[in-house]
Amino acid sequence: MNAVLEMWQQWLPELWPGFVLSLQVTALCLGLGIALGLVLALGVSNRLRVLRYPALVLVEVGRGAPALILLQFFYFGLPSAGLTLSSYWAAVLALAWCTGAYTSEIIRAGIQAVPRGQLEAAGVMGLTPLDSLRFVILPQALKVALPSLLGFSIMMFQATSLCFTIALPELVSRASSIGSTTFEYMPVLSLAGLMYAAVCAPATLLVAALERRLVRHQ
Template sequence: MMFVETIADNVTDWMPRLLVGLRSTFALTAGGFCLAFVLALLIEYLRSRRNPALRLIARLYIACARGVPVLVILYLLYFALPVAGITLSALSAGTIGLAAVYGAYLAEVFRAGLSAIPTGQREAALASGMTPFQTFRLVLLPQAVRHTIAPLLINLVSLLKDSSICALIAVPELTLVSREIMSESFMPLSVFALTALLYFVLAWPASLVARALEQRLHRPAAQRDRGRSKRPAVEVTAVG
């Protein structure tokens, strides 16, 4: 009861500052996901080409991005790049770092979506005179996105939660603001419980939407399969 009373007594003082941090969290999440989406499309396009060098570049990037911790990439962008004469703001470094990592994960999501498309569609598009890029953009990509909406939303939720790592490079997002409030109030349990609640309120509805979309997209296929299984067998009789 004391715990709830402490939050109730201080929420009017803490919430405005937490909402400012939440704005930076939104900026990190939206910017990082949009960049990751574009990067994933580029990676998957390179991997879909028949040029071995382009496919090797895409595979190496995915291996490196998935094999290096997010925090190390953030440190490289924020602390190491200035040595080479390139200085990024904390928000820019955080956005690019998250995009670099999640671009590799989204590329794997697109790969799964593209593999669900019959290969005959690509061959038919190329045979009709389309270039490989037109085939990828106009024929394959729209269908792949439809198959990958739910996994994309799941990765968006993961990126939202991983944006808290950017507090370690001084991005004024929700976690860093919570640490500042905690150091002033000396009430870490109350402060971070409220912070966890804010993250949960953001992430849980998106997870529910992803699950509902996944069930809705899979339902037509299941209904078609059920309808085929209920069709009566037709007996064919030879004539003559």
């Protein structure tokens, strides 16, 4: 056991930049993806076909294609169309598309959970449809959707482990590099797993607490 702890102490400084990079990619893809998800949720709910159908295509492709395929498409596919991205931005944009597709359904479900009487009451008060959406519907919808959004955020942090396939030096990539050099795959991957768990376990407890609070409120 002491030998394993000594190896972990030796490897941690090398794994730490990859861990930080995984967090950065997660934060960016969530920021872009949730904003995209809101736009897509409104687009899918729109009565105009010119808005609804493109939004549906983006949602279905983003949900239907595995995150690994999206990563490969952005990094290896786009250069053939004349657009070359670094592994960092390919990872961010691919995971943001995946995030937007899934969170659009979460946000849309939250919007549908708001009683229709709220919208009618906003109209009676003289609010425009845009103001009704901003000040009445979305605050309530996002409150309902928050636990699911946080739960999905945990999944996206874990999904950053796929970015080693496009040469992004994130946590798993660095752990694999150490393993290929030292042939100590089990210890180094165990350490990487513990670093993921250090984020995911508290976040999971937070999601569970929010869900219980939401149920009590309802």
